[in-house]
Amino acid sequence: MTVDNKSLLSNSVPGTAMTRRYSQNKIATSATNTELREVLDSLLQHQKIREIDRSFAVFAAQQSNLQDNQESLLIAMTAALLSEQLGQQHVCLELSTIKQPFAPIYRFPDSAQIAALFSRAEVAETGLFQLSQARLYLSRYYHYEQDIVAKLNGLSATQFPETAIKDCMDKLYGKPSNDAEPDWQKTAVALACLKSVAVIAGGPGTGKTTTVVRILWALSQLSQAQGQHKPIIKMVAPTGKAAARLSESVSGAVSKLPSQDDNLPLECSTIHRLLGARPGSVFFRHNAEHKLNIDVLVVDEASMIDMPLLAKLLAALPQHCRLILLGDSHQLASVEVGSVFSDICSLKRGENQFNPQLQQLLSHLSQQPALAEKRYALSAMHTRQGFIDNIIYLQKSWRFDANSGVGKLAQAINAGDVAQTMQVLTASRDDIEWHASAALAEFIRAILPHFETFHEVVAAGNVAGAFEVLSRCQVLAVQRSGKWGTLNLNKQIQRVLLRADKIKGEAEFYAGRPIMITSNDYQNRLFNGDIGIVMSAAGEDGLLKVWFADTEQGYRSLLPAQLPAHETLYAMTTHKSQGSEFDKVLMCLPESVPGVPARVNRELLYTGVTRAKKEFVLFADEQAVRNAVSLQCLRASGLAKALTGGAQ
Numbered sequence: 001m002t003v004d005n006k007s008l009l010s011n012s013v014p015g016t017a018m019t020r021r022y023s024q025n026k027i028a029t030s031a032t033n034t035e036l037r038e039v040l041d042s043l044l045q046h047q048k049i050r051e052i053d054r055s056f057a058v059f060a061a062q063q064s065n066l067q068d069n070q071e072s073l074l075i076a077m078t079a080a081l082l083s084e085q086l087g088q089q090h091v092c093l094e095l096s097t098i099k100q101p102f103a104p105i106y107r108f109p110d111s112a113q114i115a116a117l118f119s120r121a122e123v124a125e126t127g128l129f130q131l132s133q134a135r136l137y138l139s140r141y142y143h144y145e146q147d148i149v150a151k152l153n154g155l156s157a158t159q160f161p162e163t164a165i166k167d168c169m170d171k172l173y174g175k176p177s178n179d180a181e182p183d184w185q186k187t188a189v190a191l192a193c194l195k196s197v198a199v200i201a202g203g204p205g206t207g208k209t210t211t212v213v214r215i216l217w218a219l220s221q222l223s224q225a226q227g228q229h230k231p232i233i234k235m236v237a238p239t240g241k242a243a244a245r246l247s248e249s250v251s252g253a254v255s256k257l258p259s260q261d262d263n264l265p266l267e268c269s270t271i272h273r274l275l276g277a278r279p280g281s282v283f284f285r286h287n288a289e290h291k292l293n294i295d296v297l298v299v300d301e302a303s304m305i306d307m308p309l310l311a312k313l314l315a316a317l318p319q320h321c322r323l324i325l326l327g328d329s330h331q332l333a334s335v336e337v338g339s340v341f342s343d344i345c346s347l348k349r350g351e352n353q354f355n356p357q358l359q360q361l362l363s364h365l366s367q368q369p370a371l372a373e374k375r376y377a378l379s380a381m382h383t384r385q386g387f388i389d390n391i392i393y394l395q396k397s398w399r400f401d402a403n404s405g406v407g408k409l410a411q412a413i414n415a416g417d418v419a420q421t422m423q424v425l426t427a428s429r430d431d432i433e434w435h436a437s438a439a440l441a442e443f444i445r446a447i448l449p450h451f452e453t454f455h456e457v458v459a460a461g462n463v464a465g466a467f468e469v470l471s472r473c474q475v476l477a478v479q480r481s482g483k484w485g486t487l488n489l490n491k492q493i494q495r496v497l498l499r500a501d502k503i504k505g506e507a508e509f510y511a512g513r514p515i516m517i518t519s520n521d522y523q524n525r526l527f528n529g530d531i532g533i534v535m536s537a538a539g540e541d542g543l544l545k546v547w548f549a550d551t552e553q554g555y556r557s558l559l560p561a562q563l564p565a566h567e568t569l570y571a572m573t574t575h576k577s578q579g580s581e582f583d584k585v586l587m588c589l590p591e592s593v594p595g596v597p598a599r600v601n602r603e604l605l606y607t608g609v610t611r612a613k614k615e616f617v618l619f620a621d622e623q624a625v626r627n628a629v630s631l632q633c634l635r636a637s638g639l640a641k642a643l644t645g646g647a648q
């Protein structure tokens with residue numbers, strides 16, 4: 001659960017007048033209390049709502065001060081449902097989609113009646129809710145959404161002359177291309193030079209980093225050619241791990257540029273670091289009042305960003321800043337509320353089509369006649385959706401060839417195509433293995449040789465070797481708890497290794513314990529998601545330390561007592577694996593249970609599959625796979641519609 005009671009209430013109660021009214025209402029609503037409490041207790045008992053939803057419902061009823069008991073009850077029930085939806089990471093409650101979730105205990109009237117009640121002055125004055133186009137929001141989330149839209153539409157970076165952009169494109173790509181299909185990387189570079197905001201979406205290995213490095217080179221050249229100062233460029237990612245991987249990819253990509261440009265950043269940081277996180281606070285040092293001093297911001301792994309964080313990041317950008325969002329819109333949505341990146345990308349509907357005028361310009365700037373064809377022009381119906389032109393999909397994977405099982409499996413899952421997924425899983429392929437009726441013991445046996453090798457390298461004191469072996473293979477689970485959860489898998493793997501005499505003794509810190517950091521520690525430069533290995537390096541007299549990869553020093557170590565929050569890492573959750581890749585991935589799904597709704601969705605399975613660079617091994621029963629591919633993560637929000645000015 002990610003929205004806690006305190007934050008639900010604290011951000012919505014403006015001040016003392018409200019507090020005063022809260023105590024008066026305690027008395028005013030006491031008449032309704034009995035019925036209301038009975039209904040809420042019953043909903044709680046039947047697990048239709050959580051304790052936090054119940055508390056918020058009572059609070060909302062008290063705040064709205066309605067004399068009519070039925071109206072008061074409706075406010076409470078709708079508030080409970082909205083709170084429950086927030087707990088499932090929806091941004092708002094779509095009133096028209098309410099399908100009697102509390103029946104038979106309580107039945108909602110039609111959506112028009114609910115909307116009418118929430119439009120009443122008494123309810124509006126509470127400041128708790130915002131109703132917009134039949135979507136009911138907690139005020140705070142409505143404002144986040146509005147702020148994101150205003151900023152994405154409102155950034156106004158320097159416009160460069162088209163001739164200068166074309167010059168840069170020529171330097172980057174040389175002669176015109178007569179290919180039948182446009183090169184979308186090239187098109188993305190031209191687009192980002194024209195637009196203040198560019199959203200570049202693509203699966204693994206589609207060249208997002210390659211493209212963004214070219215964009216930054218072009219922007220730096222363009223600024224300097226116009227006699228402007230060198231732009232201040234920053235690159236960020238949501239986690240330390242993703243930032244480190246981006247730094248690595250960027251270093252590789254800059255060597256392929258037409259000329260060296262010292263202005264390009266090689267180091268990427270986390271969003272929290274850029275904004276200036278304050279310990280114990282949800283507010284940052286940089287915000288709307290104290291903006292960042294930057295000209296260009298690149299945000300990688302944007303699918304991991306939740307709505308509040310994106311709103312805070314955008315608030316801190318100066319008006320003239322250019323923004324480039326990169327990510328894979330098919331990956332798991334953020335752990336917290338919203339799915340902002342996929343909401344934004346959904347505007348484009350997977351098709352690279354542009355307003356005809358922009359399409360012709362892009363074709364000219366990138367010297368791609370094919371791009372001028374009618375099929376890449378938006379239909380008249382969609383041309384009014386302004387922001388749609390800021391989005392582009394990279395479609396060709398340079399990592400997986402067309403026949404790779406991993407690539408095909410990812411494609412089939414994305415398309416929600418159960419039959420094709422089954423076909424890829426069952427066909428004989430070198431890079432895919434499926435165990436449809438696997439027991440836990442079999443899973444542990446399958447992973448054991450990998451960890452035995454790992455422990456042998458650790459025993460030899462070879463730090464670099466240990467990291468190399470560890471990164472070859474990763475066990476991914478869906479959740480922490482349960483038989484197939486990370487906690488149990490870690491325990492089971494550790495026990496088997498102990499029995500095989502690969503782990504010596506039962507101390508908490510033993511040689512060969514892989515760990516993952518689970519919080520940010522700025523002092524020790526350790527970040528959520530960083531991976532460490534407990535071991536003693538050769539020549540260090542057996543002293544156990546925890547080693548981490550370090551961009552400057554290669555590897556560095558800390559004493560176990562210096563570690564921030566961490567956990568054992570034989571297995572990690574798929575959520576935590578975002579932003580990382582491994583040669584081989586072993587993923588397990590909990591068994592399907594007839595009659596119990598599936599919780600694993602296609603985004604989760606796709607994220608697991610695409611963490612594998614070379615080989616993917618799945619342990620899951622057939623029904624669990626079918627259920628996952630069929631289930632799509634859809635989070636209610638009004639972002640896409642608001643971005644088009646309601647024209648969608």
Ligand SMILES: Nc1ncnc2c1ncn2[C@@H]1O[C@H](COP(=O)(O)OP(=O)(O)OP(=O)(O)O)[C@@H](O)[C@H]1O
Nearest residue numbers: 185202203204205206207208209210211249398399
């Ligand atoms: N147009 C291209 N021609 C040839 N190779 C390319 C091209 N674009 C990308 N590559 C290569 O494909 C690999 C993946 O590219 P890149 O890292 O840019 O993709 P990405 O989308 O950022 O990947 P990730 O999934 O890691 O985020 C790199 O080795 C890169 O050099």
